[in-house]
Amino acid sequence: MTTSRDEIMQKAAELRDALSATEEISFYKKAEETIDANSKVQEKIAKIKLLQKQSVNLEHYGKFEAMKETEAQIERLKQEIDDLPVVRDFRRAQVDANDLLQSITREIDQNVTRKLETRD
Structure with a gap:
């Protein structure tokens, strides 16, 4: 079974939407809005x-x-x-969001690499 580029991009969009709904990303967005205001x-x-x-x-x-x-x-x-406390909160939220994104990126990278290696 092959997967098209469009299907992969659809899955990426779904992942983006799921990430946007996480506590870490939501808190980061709120902290950013607070800083901006x-x-x-x-x-x-x-x-x-x-x-x-x-x-x-x-x-x-x-x-x-x-x-x-x-x-x-x-x-x-x-x-x-x-x-400023608002800045400290923002930086903490930024670190948490970044950690989440890095762990997801590592997971995708490891799984893709593993799948490619087993195909040979």
Whole structure:
């Protein structure tokens, strides 16, 4: 029995839909939405982007001391973001979702490899 490419793509779509319904992926999506809606996080991200542009300009004009201070401000803002509970929740959800996807990828890889090896 052969399987067509379309059938495989259909199964992949079914797997995608099933994954979307898992607790890990649902929690990740909710955490991402929370981060996107959090004004404190978004303000800090906007400030970081502004400082990064400023840092590039300072480096271009050879103002290395000012550039170092700007880079330090960027690091402080990144740390402030990392310390927010909403960000910690998001990162934890991201790790959990990634672990799930990696375990599924390994399982598919091992099963496909095993099936191919037994066909010879």
